[in-house]
Amino acid sequence: MKSSKKLGSKVDTRSTRLAAVAMVAAAAMAPVSGRAQNLVEAGSGSADGGSGAAMQKMQRQFSIGGGSLPDVLEQYRQVTGISVRLGMPKDAAAQLRSNGISGTYADDEALRQLLTGTSLTVTFQDAHHATASIQHSDSVSVLAGLQNNLPMNKFSEDLIDTPQTVDVVPKFLIEDQGTSTLKDALRNVPGISLAAGEAGAQGDNLTIRGFTARNDIFLDGIRDFGSYYRDGFNYEAVEALEGPAGIQFGRGSTGGVINQESKVPVEPQIINIQTQFGTDATRRITADINEPMPELAAGSAFRVNIMGQEGGVAGRPFDEIRRFGLAPSVSFGLNSPTRFTLSYFHLSENDTPDYGLPWFFNQLAPGVSRHAYFGFPDENSLKTNDDILTAKFDHDFTKSIAIHSIARAANYPRTAQITEPQICSNPPASVPVGGYVSSLPTVAWNSSLTCSTLANYDPAKIVVNRNQIQTKSVEGDLWDQTEVTAHFKTFGLKHNFVGGIEGGQEISNPIRYSYTISGVDTVPTATLLNPDTTQVFSGTGYTTSVVHTKVESVGLYFVDTIKLGRLFEVSGGARWDRMDTGYSIYQPVKPPTGGTATATAVLSLVESQPTYRAAFVYKPTSHGSVYFDYGTSFNPAAESLSLSVTLTSAGLKPEENESYEGGVKYSFLNERLQVEGAVFRTEKDNARETSATDSTLTVNAGNQLVKGAQFSVVGRLPQGMDLVAGYAYLDSKVLSSPNYPTSVGFPLANVPKQTFNVFVTHKLPLKLIAGVGGNYVGSRTASSTVPYVPLTYSAAQTFAAGTSPCGATATKCYQVLSTGMKQVPGYWIFNAMVKRPLTDKLELQANVYNLLNRFYIDLPHPSHLVPGAGASALIGVNYKF
The missing domain is CATH 3.55.50.30 (Phage tail protein beta-alpha-beta fold)
Structure with missing residues (x-):
């Protein structure tokens, strides 16, 4: 024995x-x-x-x-x-x-x-x-309970007392859904919709409460500016802060911000290895290893997360994803008043990208297969190689006063060549029925040829332009953020105070290319119904622009929360930001169009703006709150590290935003069920638009409004049930637009009126745990300035000089006979999961996505449409020690 x-x-x-x-x-x-x-x-x-x-x-x-x-x-x-x-x-x-x-x-x-x-x-x-x-x-x-607060020092109160909609995508949901990207994690947040990448900036592109948030993605509280697709292998959680956030995060944040919370070293030992294999040749492995060193420097620990993935996209036969990630970090002084963490994040990607399917006026091109690929598989690529180094320092002077500092150096190089399928050139503006235009739409591959109208198209005869979006760029930033948190009393009132200063330097150096000469694309075209994917790429490419942008910024801010007894809290804050932008653009060589090289244009712009916030919270119980929140934010002209060549653009005023929100938050069942709802209103003044008469000119014009309501519930309930659900109703519209008057009253781009998400898991016999859920996204328009397009026209009508209804110098006009909204339809998709522990350390998990194999447009863009993935499955083995 x-x-x-x-x-x-x-x-x-x-x-x-x-x-x-x-x-x-x-x-x-x-x-x-x-x-x-x-x-x-x-x-x-x-x-x-x-x-x-x-x-x-x-x-x-x-x-x-x-x-x-x-x-x-x-x-x-x-x-x-x-x-x-x-x-x-x-x-x-x-x-x-x-x-x-x-x-x-x-x-x-x-x-x-x-x-x-x-x-x-x-x-x-x-x-x-x-x-x-x-x-x-x-x-x-x-x-295990639900998250009760935000780890960022900017937020001093528990989530239930924070006067703002905060949706945390919990780690258990990310694991149950087998989610690997930021984009997919955000499908669990109501009020957020996804869009395709812009022409010169690939990567995650999203809209929060009706306003673009492409530049409002943060990593551990610092702006993560790079144009890349973010992988979640190093996530502790994903947080969506909807509503006014200009005080804490600075420029942008019109509809809210997204914060990615990184894993950090902790004292317990961790060994967590996950493998996934699935359809479309998907192979993914991640490892999370944490090793404590309690005897070193008052408690230290080292942690490393590693990821490798290869695979395709269901229903898109030539898409390929190849990613590698490495994220080591080390912390010292875990058991002392002074802590220091040094972390490094690397993510490289080498994909065969896909810009999907073409528009035909106001709809998806007729007869096109959901599997059609219009690119050049051997030529098209998207390569990113991101490196982020972060140092974090914290010191507690007393139990009530502490200082927190985080510094970062980031480098985001990328090269891309992506084929954008096009049929007709987009009309310059919406023209109502009975209006006149001076010319008919032209085909995208030759601007001298008229494009077919919807009344007489033949899909078999439609030719698709293979527009090449080619760029090479390096973005980067050096940044420091230092905050002081203090808890004190004045006149018997408790204060939770946060004040900080942040600033640094951001750069962007894109080089862009074109294959279009004198209105004709030199790249071979494809047929709509049978694109030739074996065709060898050819075309005459040349450099159109070399850009250098450098922005130096500084921001000062504070927020103070005052507790007026047990029932009431008030908070207020202010921030001041300054951006000093230097911008240069030139064309280094003579273009093949017969023109001359463009002289270097140098622009500079200094923008400074205050923002404010005030909130009131009523706490009827310790488990609930009722709040009202008011905040302002602004979007500077150089927000995306770019300016127009025209000097008029350099004089643009910042867009100014005002937001109001009122809501209720409650927790039940010993903090295991959290419910919240809110109504809100955000208005943008000085909205920037491209001039209707000069596409190189950007002007301040118009007002935009989004108002709506939102509801969410998160629960870890008895008998092994987990629940995450949310619903948002958004009513968006253009209030005024001198440059595009026909857009007034129409919805903003990429803003579905309704979104809904739900995912429920429950324990079953035989130690099984099963989950099922779905997402609904309502129909969306593709453009705020051109929400609808003409579909049919009359024959040419001749007018005497000076009397034409389509221009002072025109003598020939076409009357618009019918129009259509340029939008994508709404859709439902459903997913499922089942998992079972095999031993104390091993777990088997299977996920099925898009159970009904629905065909839908997932990422709309004014010039192309990216369909969602078809039915697919992943089987994984998880090892935890």
């Missing part, structure tokens, strides 16, 4: 490791910032090795109110003299809530009551010391 001592040692070691893994799983429900990862201990004292049996039988009166678990355990220590140690990072422990206790209990029973609903079990070492540890990992997935 084996020694019971050895056997017990093995069991204890195994239990310790399993508890560590389970603790990490629970802590992952909320991002853990490196600023506060020291172990939490309510009280202190040394173990004396004695038995606690007599203590556990004693009865005493308890009256401990509910609150954060560390605070409640400190009250328990003061009553009983028993110190309770929690082996988890401080931020993770602070997110656990206790309902408190009232009545007569034995000390051990009272402690277990205080830990009810926290997924923690307690072990008494002696009469004065106890340890609360995480239950078995199988239980954690069901019982």
Whole structure:
């Protein structure tokens, strides 16, 4: 027989490791910032090795109110003299809530009551010391709580008291859905819609509450400006802050911002390896390894996340995705007032890209196959090679005052050559029925030829232009953000204060090319119904522009939250930003059109703007709040690190935005079900538009409005049920537009009136866990300035000079006989998941996407349409230690 001592040692070691893994799983429900990862201990004292049996039988009166678990355990220590140690990072422990206790209990029973609903079990070492540890990992997935706060220091209040819509895509949902990209994670957030990349800037392109947020994506609270497709292998969580956010994040943020929260080193050991294999030759492996070094520098840890992926896209036979990611990080001083974290993030991508299918006036080209590919598989490519180095420093002067600083150097090089399928050149403006135009639309591959109209098209005869979008660029930034947080009282009122300064340098150096000479594309065309993907690429390419942009920025801000007793809170803040932009553009060689090289144009622009915010919160209970929020933001002319060649553009005023939001937040079932709803209104003044008479000119013109309502629910319910659902209603329209008067009253681009998402998981017999869900996205228009297009025209009509209704110098006009909205239809898609643990360390998981194999347009663009992926499946094996 084996020694019971050895056997017990093995069991204890195994239990310790399993508890560590389970603790990490629970802590992952909320991002853990490196600023506060020291172990939490309510009280202190040394173990004396004695038995606690007599203590556990004693009865005493308890009256401990509910609150954060560390605070409640400190009250328990003061009553009983028993110190309770929690082996988890401080931020993770602070997110656990206790309902408190009232009545007569034995000390051990009272402690277990205080830990009810926290997924923690307690072990008494002696009469004065106890340890609360995480239950078995199988239980954690069901019982662990929801994220209660944001790890960014900018936000001092719990989520339930934050007067703003904050949608956190929880880590358990990302894992259940098998989500690997930021784009797919955001499908779980109502009020967000996705769009295709712009001509010169590929990567994630999205709209929040009706306004573009391409430049409002952040990584750990600092702007992540690069044009690339973001992979989630190093995510702790994804946070969507909708509504006014100009105070905390600076320029942009009209509809809100997206923040990616990175994984950081923690004290428990982690080994988590995931593999996925699926349809379309998909192969993906990720590894998350964390190694603590408790004896070094008051508690240190090293963590590395690695990812490799190859595969295709269901229904798109030539799309290929090849990615590699590496993210090491090291933290020092986890158990001290001074913490330091150094992290590096690398993501490289070498894809065969796809800009999908062509428009034909106001609709998808007729008769085109959902599988059609109009590019050159051996020539088209998208290559990015992103490197981000971040250093983070935190120091607690006292329990009430701390300083936090984060510095970053980032480099985002990319090269792209992508084929954009086109049939007809877009009309310059919407023209109503009865109006006149001076010329008919032309084909995209030869501007001298008239394009067919919808009344007489023959799909078999339609020729598709293969427009080449080719660019080479390097974006980068050097940035520092330093904040002070303070908790203090004045005149008996509690203040939570955050103040900061940030600034740095951003650069963008794109080189762009063209294959069009004198209105004719030199690249071979394709037929609509049978594009030749084996055709060898050819064409005469030349450099159209070389751009250098450098922006130096600085921002100062503060937010103060004042607690007016138990029921009311008010907060307010202000920010001032300054952007100094230098911009140059030139054409270095003579173009093949017979013209001359363009002289260098040098522009400079200084923009400065204040923004403000005020909010009021009413707390009828500790589990709910009712709030009203007002905020301003602005979009500078050089927001995307680009200016127009024309000097008029350099004099543009910033777009100015005002937002109002009122909402309700409540949590139920011991913080395991969170429900929130809001109504909102955002208006943009000085909206920038391209001039209707000069495409090289950008002007301030018009007002835009989005108003609506939003509702979401997130729950980790009993019996193994998880629930995430959301709905948003957006009413958007152009209020005024001197340059495009026919767009007034029409919706903004890429703004579906309704969006809905839901995903539910539940435990089944045989240890199975199954999930099912879906997404609905309403119809969307492709352009705010050209929401509808003419479809049919009369024969040419001749007018005397000076009397033409289509221009002062025109003598021939065509009357518009019919028009159509240029929009993509709405769609439903459904997904499913099933998983089962094989052992304590191994888990098998299968995901099926687009169960009904629906054909839909996922990413619209004014010049092309990218269809969504067809039905596909992934099978994965997850190893956790």
